[in-house]
Amino acid sequence: MVVPSPPPWAPPHELVSRHPALHHLLFCNSMPHFLQIHALSITTGSASDNLAAARILSFPALSPSGSLPYARRLFLTTHEGDAFMANILLRAYASLPNTIPALSFFVESLESSRLHQPDATTLALALKASADAGDLSFGKMVHAMALKLAQASDVSVQNFLVRIYASFRLIESAKLVFDSISNFNDASRNIMLGAYLKCGLLDDARQLFDDMPVKGVISWSVMINGLVQNNRFREALELFNKMLMEKMEPNESIYVNVFSICAHLGAIEQGRWVENYLLKKGFRVTVRIGTAMIDMYLKCGCVENAFNVFDLMQEKNSMTWSAMITGLAINGRGEDSLKLFSLMELSGISPNEVTFIGVLNACSHSKLVDEGVKYFKSMVKVYNIQPDVHHYCCLVDLYGRAGMLVKAEEVIKNMPMEPNSAVWGSLLNACRIHGNAFLGEKVGTKLLELEPENSGRYVLLSNIYAGRGMWEKVAELRRIMKERKVEKTPGSSFIDINGEVHEFMAGDGFHRRKREVYGKLEEMRRELKLAGYKPRIKQVVIDMEEEEKESSLYHHSEKLALAFGLIGCERGTTLRIMKNLRVCEDCHLVMKMISKIYGREIVLRDRCRFHHFRDGVCSCNDYW
Structure with a gap:
């Protein structure tokens, strides 16, 4: 049985013996409760002890029930120049989805002298925040500071340096830092592994992976995920099977990736086996895993299996519902898709942008033009969701499939954003379906300007010409493809x-x-x-x-x-x-x-x- 680690605000026994007021932090689960503990620590003098003050600061900064603004005000009352205190708050900011406030806090602490000299932890957190914020210049500045303060050889600093350089695909810089690490840890190798995969250097990644003396589940997860991101599905599936042979138990991320692999390959038998293996091992079907299983079954055409998983899931989020709605639509179950959308509304879960792509596709593939237009308009009027180019593409497809080419063209002309190639492609496909060579030629010419190397556009326009017996036009397109060295994607x-x-x-x-x-x-x-x-x-x-x-x-x-x-x-x-x-x-x-x-x-x-x-x-x- 794994014993969970105590939270960072939980004081050790020896600190509680000196400051009994801190004992209450062990049971604190809300800000009102914390304010009483804080007041008690002030009246008893506990707050003047730096070690005690750090535990007190940790609750509002790091607890899900805390308050970061309150932690910030509390930090301003602590002793100046304490890196340990600053790191608590910096860690809190660096864990936010938007890490720009972490960078601002780091700079302000230095400028106000509340942080005289950052330590390795401070610099590592600042590098993490700059990587997450996508700020390479800030990361380079922190790298220079680490060199100046003789902290650049700390493994945590080096790990985040590898990460930030890799996030900008500066693989040579990342490799230079990685090679300078004298005290490797598991995180070091996993971060470099992720760096190679992010840059598409799959052979280098595989070599590093194979050379690892010990591979933990995170290493397997990073490698499998990287292969999936690079569309190496078969190789990823082979690696998963090898992992099981080596008696390594998968984590949630690996299961999600394997179901995605099976969806892409149509490997339904393998997918069913993995589901049975997961259940046999007693692994909990989380929302992510359940949604991935639903997506796999629907992308393999197994609608009833998807319904079974969906109905058994105790917890569902908007992505779960959206996966089911979209999957039913592409499986020709448009009416079922729209019924499920109604149930989603009744369940109290708000639809998102992805949900409406599924709803509009359901209407498009089921020739429900009026219903589709109604749902499109409801996005803004009812749900306050602004349609993006993907939704307009669905609307063009809705009209186009129904033969309402003039309406489809009007949608494109009145779009609030520039139509992309997918939008024009929907109209071109409608021209093919309904044999409109005149409009098809106009739209096809536009598409060839936008995507001169996309062989599918040439093929679609060729189909329109061939259907009308316009062989000279077909020959002309073939000549253009040859001149531009465009290779037709072979059917497989x-x-x-x-x-x-x-x-x-x-x-x-x-x-x-x-x-x-x-x-x-x-x-x-x-x-x-x-x-x-x-x-x-x-x-x-x-x-x-x-x-x-x-x-x-x-x-x-x-x-x-x-x-x-x-x-x-x-x-x-x-x-x-x-x-x-x-x-x-x-x-x-x-x-x-x-x-x-x-x-x-x-x-x-x-x-x-x-x-x-x-x-x-x-x-x-x-x-x-």
Whole structure:
């Protein structure tokens, strides 16, 4: 059993024996109670003892029930030049979300001579505050002061120097300080590990991690989190599994990251295993963990599992509700999403900006235009939330999907901020859906000016031209891409089979079971034709013979993943496929037909949303 450390205002026994009034601090839990103790310490003379005064100052400064303004006034009555007293208040300011007051206090204490000579703790706290405030100049000034006062070799000062230089990606300076540390501690290595990861130097980070003589849970957590932040999901998952093999128990941060990894990879079996492991170990499902589990299940298309976690959570915050509302929206459960929003309001939890992105998406994907406009207007009128560019993007998408392109264009013209590429992209996608080549060309040209290296914009505009048979325009776009050296992002799809994630690229010929996959693909082709399937060859943006177009369509990555799923999964198992790009119209049709022909439920997640195929019908009702 771990015995909690006493709070910093709890006096030791020998101090209480000299000043009995301090005994009451052990039971103090409010400012009114503290004021009585403070008054008693003054009348008994305890407050004149520096050690006793430090304990008295610690309560209003560091207790959640304290008062920092009162602590500041109390500090001004203490003896001048006491670094220990100043450090108590500086620590309090440095722990605030906004640490600029800590920097001001540090400077004022020096200028007013209330702090004659900072010690190593003072300088370390000042460096922490300057790093959190994003003030490199102040950090460099404190570094110079540490050198002048011969405190630059203190390990706590050095650790925070590494941190502040790394936060500004000055990795050489951070490494220089790190290499000068003669007395390493766990924090030193973990801070440098975080520095490498923040700067994207993953190989250096991994080398430092592997060379650590002893790795605590914080080291594992920093390394896994860094890999996730750098989109190295598979490597992060392998590291997590290695951690378990070494009998190291994960902390909350690691569990949250692992559920995020499973969400990105669509590794639902691994995610379920981690949930069972967590519960078996008796680890408490905190709000963060519960929200991460909900997000994972929804991003893997497992709506009922997400509801189970949501319903069992004893505590939920706005992010928990928002994750559920947004997840239901992208899974084609728009009405359920809006019902949950109503329940959120009844529960007394206020929606935030993220919540409304989910609500507006629910309306957009369910063709609830009037409802979406009503919710958008309510943001300011009811909840006093100013819509940002993301909300305007949702509004453009709402009108655009419904074919109200003039309204969508009006929203862009009247936006209070400059529309970004996502906003224009929503309108371009609407032009593709509704075959408006004239407006599509205008919007596409604007987008190519904003994002000349984004291959997706060229592809979307090419789709619009190809759908209208404008092959000269398609060829011109291909020429521009070649001149600008823009490479088209290859389509790739993932499928989780018995806990192992398999990846397929468009036209993949490298999978170890490719013969079986292509054999199954041919079987699917025959069954589809018998069922009346006609390929959507307009999806091919290259001018070629129809037979070649049909063959090209058949080698899309999601079809290969589907064929492999039909081979590798037992009958009755839901097939879950994740694609990095938007699913094309032909693949969408194939998924619908295969779900009926083979009697399989198929869940496909593309770049925009989920499609749940069952018995020849998609959850999107072909509105996507």
